Amino acid sequence: MDAADDPNASHASELAELEPRRGYLLALVVLIGALILVFMAWNGAREREFVTAQSEFVARANEITSRLEQPMIDYELVARGGASLFASVARPTAAQWQAFVESMRIQPRFPGMVGLGFAGYVPSAGLDDLQLQWRRSGYGLLEVRPHGLRPVYGPILYLAPRSEENVAAIGFDMYSESVRRAAMEAALDSGQPRLSGPVELIQDVGEQKVGMLLFLPVYEGGGVPATRLARRKAIQGWSYVPIRLEPYLEGALGSDFRQTRFRIYDSGDGVERLLFSSHLRGGKPAFVHSAALEQYGRSWRIEYESPPLAEAAPRLQTLENLLALGLFACLLLYGIALVLAHTESRAHTIAMRMTEDYRRSEQRFRVAMQYxxxxxxxxxxxxxxxxxxxxxxxxxxxxxxxxxxxxxxxxxxxxxxxxxxxxxxxxxxxxxxxxxxxxxxxxxxxxxQLTYAPVPGNVGQDIVxxxxxxxVTERLRAEARVHALNRTLEARVAMRTRELSQANQELEAFAYSISHDLRAPLRAIDGFSRTLAERYESSLDDTGRGYLSRVRRAASRMGELIDALLKMSRLSRSELKLERVDLSRMAGEIVEELRMGDSPRSVETVIAPGLQVVGDAALLRNLLGNLIGNAWKFTRECADARIEFGVEEDAEGTFEFFVRDNGAGFAQKYVDKLFRPFQRLHSEGQFAGHGIGLASVKRIVERHGGMIRAEGAEGEGAAFYFTLPGEGRH
Missing domain, CATH: 3.30.450.20 (PAS domain)
Incomplete structure (x- = not known):
């Protein structure tokens, strides 16, 4: 009977197949439940944040509304100050009014206030008396405008501080204009200050600026009569304050004026007009709030707009991020559940694989041991x-x-x-x-040769x-033979080194002695030729004197060559005294010495600062003296001579010092002759020299462990590059 016919085996197989499906179903349930919880939590937090942001916006709008009231109260106090002046003085003069206003310093204290003025209440019959009184007071002719006959006039008599625009407003009949007249009559009848509707101030004609006027009635005796009829009889005029709307709003709100989106509508006379609209632009506002403000008989409606939702409620973006994080966590839980569903089958597979790996590893070890x-x-x-x-x-x-x-x-x-x-x-x-x-x-x-390595054995095995x-017997014997051969080779190298050292010493001694021994005959040649020229000059013809001059020049040049040989021998014998040397300073000193010795010449020199090396200062001065001196000599025929000393980094990262000029130059194919003693690429008549300077330079560089090379072209200058130990720049 096989497994297909066994009901128990069939049932077990079905359970085995159903178990992974249960795991997948559980993972799906976990995912759906987690998503529901995340969305519920996010939606609740979003609603709370939205309501909080809206409440903050409304509170801020109400605060701004309350701040708009305070400046108007200050304006009322200023107007009452003007009315009190009429209570103390029956008819103040223009000078008294000016002094009173200047004492209050209204313009720096009250932004938006143009000044403080007084407009008289003048019936038609009293206009001539007013003008006569005005001339007697020394104010000149009072021109009431606009011209024409009217029952009542309300001309501006006083307006301070005294400015050109305020002086020009004197004489304007505010009672002739309907908006101003409505506010003046309301103030006259009520005995209280009244604010006009939007007008264009006399000072701002043609400038498209919105203004207002706050009127306070002034009665004879200083008080406010009890009845309307009595107030009509006792009225003298109005103390008033002209106000520019935008500076008034900016002074009231401060920095919030430029950051708040709002509009102000005036509806004091039953018709709603737009007074002001902020200049801020943006997307669709997240919140809108409307507030009412009563301003001395005028009804203002202020509409506030918040920035777009992303700016008005910035914490909503954080909630969006939290939502994304929650969704990611849901997916992570779902992935963990899927992993757990696969764990059992994977564990069995891994166990079988580890058993097979262990068997193969043991087999490999046995094969490695055996063979x-x-x-x-x-x-x-x-x-x-x-x-x-x-x-x-x-x-x-x-x-x-x-x-x-x-x-x-x-x-x-x-x-x-x-x-x-x-x-x-x-x-x-x-x-x-x-x-x-x-x-x-x-x-x-x-x-x-033994190599001990600790290894663990199987459980229960005593293997450490x-x-x-x-x-390695044969290898050790071969090494012994090599060591013996090396010892023999070292002895031979030491012997050859001693022989070479002795030969060098003999060559140096020979060169030194030859140089010294040649001086005696040279001195004799020079001395006898000088004596011959002094004593027998008259006996010699021009050809003989020319021959004698050539002999003396040849003897002098031979002496110079001997001195050059002695210098080269000293370069090889002298001991290096290593120290830190500032090449930039040394090059500058050499250039100054050359300038002093050849002052008529004008040579441009460029010396890089801070170039330092470790070496023998005397030898390095000899090196730079030869290189810079050659550059000075071979640029003699250049009109715009230039000599440059600096450092460059080559492709391999090595710093090379260089001395470069734009002088006569040389053919690159003869570069190998430059550093040989007594080798010259130019004739003695062109450029004087011994042909020993560059050979000395090469010996100095090599004694310091460096290298030197040259680049040049005929008529285009030459450049000498050399390396020395130490830093290229400090």
Whole structure:
């Protein structure tokens, strides 16, 4: 009976197939439940944040509305100050009014207020008396405008501070204009200050600016009569304050004026007009709020707009991020649930794979032990051999099975301890290497290189290490032969070095003695030729005197060449005195010396600052003196001579110093002759010299461990590059 016919097996198979499906269903339920919870939490938090942002916007709008009331109260107090002046003085003069206004310093204290003025209440019959009184007071002719006959006039009589625009407003009949007249009559009848509707101030004609006027009635006696009829009889005029709307709003709101989106509508006379609209632009506002404000008989409606939702409620963006994080967490939980659904089957698969891997690993180890050409043995904790391979048996001359149980140290003739001993070396991984003398059955002792490595054994096995044994007898013998040959070679090298040193010393002594011995005949040639020229000059013809002059010049040049040879010999003999040398300062001193010796010339010199090296100061001065002196000499025929000293970094990252000029130059194919003694690429008539300077430069550079090279072109200048120890720049 097979499994297909067994009902129990069939049921178990169905359960086995159903178990993963339950895991997937559970993962789906977890995902849906987590998504529902995340969306509910996010929506609730979003609603709360929205309501909070809206409440903050409304509170801020109400605060701004309340701030708009305070400046108008200050304007009322200023107007009452003007009315009180009429209570103390029956008819103040223009000078008194001006002094009173200046004492209050209204313009810096009250932004938006143009000034403080007084408009008289003048019936038609009293206009002539007013003009006559005005002339008697020394104010000149009072021109009431606009012209025409009206029952009542309300001309501006006083307006301070005294400015050009305020002086021009004197005489304007405000009672002739309907909006102003409505506010003036309302103030007259009520005895209280009244604010006009939007008007264009006399001071702002043609400028398209919105203004207002706050009127306060002034009665005879200073008080406010009880009845309307009495107030009509006692009225003298109005103390009034002209106000520019936008500066008034900016002064009231401060920095919030430029950051708030709002509009103000005036509806004091039943018709709603737009007074002001902020200039802010933006997207669709998130919130809108309307507030009412009563301003001295005028009804203002203020509409506030918030910025777009992203700016009005910035924390909503954080909630959006939290929503994304919540969705990610839901997906993460779903992924974890899917992983758990696969865990059981994967665990079984991994266990089977690990068992097979262990079997293969054990097999590989056995093959490596059995067929390795290097002897190997597993050691127990007591140092006895647990297992040995055939190669180890061949090295010691015994069968591998005979070695099992024997102490590993007994196979060697020396007494050095094995694993963990003091001989040899041990690295950071605990691997110990040493060389010992091996006792081989039936043969001569041999040397073996041992490598001890700690290895763990299986559970229950007493194995602590693996030792590899390699016969290195022949290698050690070869090394001994090489060492003996090296010792012989060192002796021969030392002998050749002594011979070469003696030869160099002899050559230097020869050059030195030759240089000194040649001076005596040179002095004799020069002395006798000078005597011959002095005593027998009259006996010689021009040709003879020319020959004699050539002899003396040749003797002088021979002396200079001898001096150059002596200098070169000193360069090789002198001991280097190393110190830090500032090449930039040294080059500057050399250039100054050349300028002093050749003052008529104008040469542009460029010296890089801060170039320092470690070397012999005297030799380095000789080096720079030769290179810069050559550049100075070979630029003699250039109208715009230029000499540059600096440092460059080549493609390999090495710093090279250079001395570059734009003088006569040289052909690049002759560059190998430049650094040879007495080799010259120009004739003596063109450029004087001994041909020894660049050879000295090369010796100085090489004595400092550097290198020198040259680049040039005929008629285009030359450049000498050399390396020295130390930093290229400080």
């Amino acid at each position: 390795s050409a290097i002897g190997k043995a597993l050691l127990g904790s007591d140092g006895a051999i647990v297992e040995a391979n055939p190669s180890l048996g061949a090295i010691v001359g015994r069968e591998p099975k005979d070695l099992i149980g024997e102490r590993f140290d007994s196979l060697f003739e020396d007494d050095e301890p094995g694993l963990g001993g003091a001989g040899g070396s041990t690295d950071s991984h605990g691997v110990h290497r040493t060389t010992r003398r091996l006792h081989r059955e039936g043969g001569m002792p041999r040397h073996a 290490g693996l030792v590899q044994v390699e016969d």
